Amino acid sequence: QKEVEQNSGPLSVPEGAIASLNCTYSDRGSQSFFWYRQYSGKSPELIMSIYSNGDKEDGRFTAQLNKASQYVSLLIRDSQPSDSATYLCAVPGANNLFFGTGTRLTVIP
């Protein structure tokens, strides 16, 4: 079974700052990684996917992958109060995704 570890937080950052969320995974063979955002009382929604080493940018979001260190991160630039949510990291298994427990982010106005 694949393991995905995240710091549960909470992580608090002031509005406009960079939020950095981290995830480590156990299976060196993992080829793809996903970040989901989950607002309180809502379902997880996919916000980023990354398949190769390095950075992938999408608007204010940047996913970073380091396969040698088995580490994937999500950076949120110019954090907004609307970014306050729980962020889940996920890696694919044979038939489903394995999720971390999530990091709760609070952006303080």
Added chain:
Amino acid sequence: DAGITQSPRHKVTETGTPVTLRCHQTENHRYMYWYRQDPGHGLRLIHYSYGVKDTDKGEVSDGYSVSRSKTEDFLLTLESATSSQTSVYFCAISEGPTEFFGPGTRLTVL
């Protein structure tokens, strides 16, 4: 929106009663999943389906059964609900390597 609905959205039931949760999708996806989400445990897979009448167990399948008689519907049944099954249940479909979730069902077992 991946065209996934779940019913009911909220349910309160008593220990020992049977409960069935329904997931309905409109886009003909082959794979469907049932997860439960609990504080400190994240999302854990209960059962999944890879086609009509084709299902398999996940990480936390004890006490749950599933059925899929049509592509669009995936049912999760708690044969005799226990308080430990109080949770939020999410249905999901897969599209390539990623998964998309329904709105969830909050189940409380008293």
